[in-house]
Structures are given as C-alpha cells and as structure tokens.
Amino acid sequence: MSILINKDSKVLVQAITGKSGSLQTKVMLEAGTNIVAGVTPGKSGQEVYGVPVYDYIAEAKAEHDFDTVISFVPPAFAKDSCFEAIDAGIKVLVLTTEEIALHDVVEIIAYAKAHDTILVGPGCAGVIAPGVCKVGAHPIRFFKKGHVGVVSKSGALSYEIGKTLTDAGIGQSSVVAIGGGPIWGFTQADAVALYDKDPDTDVIVLLGEIGGGSEEDAAAYIKANVKKPVVSLIVGRNAPQGKSLGHAGAIVSGNVGTAKTKIAALEDAGVHVVKNPVEMVETIRSLMDTERM
Template structure:
C-alpha cells in the first residue's frame, strides 16, 4: 500500500483559487485524489473544478472534514496558512511553498510536531501513489503502480527516476519528493522507516544529493533496522565545496555533506550504491528477481 496517503485520504487545497492551486487541483483530481475542499480567504462560496471553496481551514473542517492538506500559498502568507491548517487538526500537510524564511520553517515544524501534524516540505513536489492518489505535482504519466518505494529531495530527480523505472516495467508503491531544504519536516529516514513497514514495498530507493546530513541519518537507521534492500543514487558528486547548486540544502561545508561522505555512510549500512538512473534500474530488477 502507499505511505502517508491512500484512496481514503480527504484532501483540502490551500490557495485553490490561485493559478497553481487551480491547475494542480485539476491534475490531482484526474489522478483519483479525493479532494473535498479548498480554502482561499475572501473567496468562500466559489467552486474550483466542482470543489467548494471556504474562507478558512476551520470553516472547511467544520463543514466538510479533511485529514490531508496541500498548500499552494505564496511564501509571505505561508506561516499563517500552516498554523491555520494545523489548528484545524490536519494529520498531513504537503507544503509546496518555496522561499519561506528558515527561522519560520523551523518554528512551523516544531508547532506541527507538537500538534501531531506531519509536514512534507517545504518547497516540495509532494507524494504520489500511482493509480491510487496524488497530493503534489508529480506528473502521473511518469509512474506506474508497483512495489518500489522512492524518496528524493529533488522533485525533478524523482520524476526522472520514476519515468526510468516505469519504462523498464518497474512500478512504484509511492514516490515522495521532500524538497530542497535546508530544513525539512518528513525526512529521508522517516520515509525509509515507513517503506520498511509497508507490506507492499519490496525495494526502497533513496535519491540523495550533496549538502546536509539527512542521508547519513538515514544510513544510520538503515544499518540498524532495515531488512528490505535499499538502493541509492547520490547526485552532485563533482560539485565544488561551498557552492549551492539549486537547493538551499545542497551546500557542502568542508568534508561534511559531500557525496563521498554520504556514499561511505550508505555503503557501510549495506545500501546498494549506483551511479545513474539506468544502473539503478538494473540493480532494482536484480533485487526483485532475488
């Protein structure tokens, strides 16, 4: 089965009347997602693709009820929007918004944790369970239902690897794009642990990049707890030290956060390391055949 989302997920879209919110709502509906409400302050009473719009998350919760939310609001309004949806009792929030100040992100993650809300993001592509549900921006055509659990910081890399796996006939149980950091809610370690517990997932794919220590933290958990095979591709192996390459979290500081340090930690944990999406497909196929 999928992790985090399911066919029973009742989804609310924050910023549903905006350009991105309306577009992604249509794409999520086409993917089978059960969207029950949208929220845009001052736009209550409207509909978007047949979905009722409310002025606040509290109003939507009282009138319709939802357990999952996805946020498309601009960065300037993101802090208040997240607090609003957490206060409404949501269990999962996919926070797609980029460029939220890091100190605000840290405060929001702490607030969400204290209230029992899991945040995927910020600045993320979200989650897709092929053929079941999509809460995010992953293109449906790149994915197919199967038994491979994929987690990636980069949305684009998760698209590419998902497409490569699908073209090889290897489907996915879930694919998660966590966002570029430098501070995350749901982490690679969290995803690996969830896939380890998921009976449908047979092989776990961890897609990482330079910067931060999240891959090393995942490696420590894998080495101590993971029974299922894990395959990993780390990108940015030739990046110069001290330079950000697109993601805020992709910054190397000295020897910390380098591709070499991540590869060493993952290899020590028994992870199957690969150098390209094509090699990843070959390794995953071999592990499934075993």
C-alpha cells in the same frame, strides 16, 4: 498500500484559486485524489473544478471531513496558514511553498511535531501513490503502480527516476519528494522507516544529493533498523566546494555534506549505491521478484 496518502485520504487545498493551486487541483483530481474542499480568503462560495471554496479552514471543517492538506500559499503567509491547517487536526500537511523565511520554517516544523502532524516540505513536490492518488505536483504520466518505494529531496529527480523505472516496467508503491532544504519536516529517514513497514514495498530507493546530513541520518537508521533492500543514487559527485547547486541545501562546506561521505555512510549501512539511473534499474531487477515489478 502506499505511505502518507491512500485511497481514503480526504484532501483540502490551501490557495486553491491561485495559478498553482487550481492547476494542481485539476491534475490531482485526474489522479484520483479525493479533494473535498479548498480555501482562499475572500473567495468563499466559488468552485474550482467542482471543489467548493471557503475563506478559512474552520469554515471548511464545519462542512467537510478532511485529514490531509496541501498548501500553495505564498511565503509571507505560509506560517499562519500552516498553523491554521494543523489546528484542524490533520494527519498530513504537504507544504509546496518555497523561499519561506527559515525562522518561520523552524516554527512550522515545531508546531507540526507538537500536534502530531506529518509535515512534508517546505518547498517540496509532495507525494504520489501511482494509480491511486497524489498530493503534490508529480506528473502522473511518469509513474505506474508497483512495489518500489522512492524518497527524494528533489522533485525533478523523483520525476526522472519515476519515468526511468516506469519505462523499464518497474512500478512504484509511492514516490515522495521532501524538498531541497536546508531543513525539513518529514525526512528521508522517516520515509525509509515507513517503506520498511509497508507490505506493498519490496525495494526502497533513496535519491540523495550533496549538502547537509540527511542521507547520513538515513544511512544510520537503515543500518540499525531496515530489513528491506535499499538502492541509492547520490547526485552532485563532481560539485565544486562551497557552491550551491539548485537547492538551498545542496552546498558542500569542508568535508560536510560531500557525495563521498554520503556514499561511504550508505555503503557501510549495506545500501546498494549506484552511479546512474541505468545501473539503478539493473540493481532493482536483481533484487525483486519479477512478478512484483
């Protein structure tokens, strides 16, 4: 089975009538996702690709059972909408919204933890279980069902590696993009822990980048706990110090968050660190049973 989502997941979309919400609803439905309802204040009674729309989550909850929410709500309203979703007793909240005030993000993360809700994001591409469903923005054509579990900060990098693996005939159990930081709910270490327990995942792929200590935390967890083989690619090896590259969290300050420190920590944990996608494919092939690709 996949991690975070599966064929039984029942999904609600926040801001479903907006540009991103309506587009991704269409694609998620095409991917097999069971979207039972959507929410946009003032739009109750409408439908988006056959999905009924309500003003508030409480109204949707009275009519539908759901355990997963994906939010496309604008930054200024993200905290309140996340609290509303979490109060509904959901298991997973995928927060795609970028540029949320950091103090709001801190409160959202704390609220989710206090209510045992897994928060993926903010500013993330979400998760896809190829051939089953997706809750996020991953292009379904880049992925195929298989037995490699992928976790990435970057959505775009997860797309690229997914396509590279698929083109090489290597399928994926799940692909999760947690967001570019600088702070997250669901972490790389959290994903690795779930993949290590997942019977459908044979090899774990950790896609990292400069900045912060997420990869080092994952390395420490891997060293202490993980039995399955882990392959990692760290991007930004030649990034100039003190300059943010793409993501808010992708910045090197002093000796903290460098590619060198991340690679050293991962190698010390027994991770197979590769230099490029081609080497990743070769390494995964050497670690997997060909019948499970």
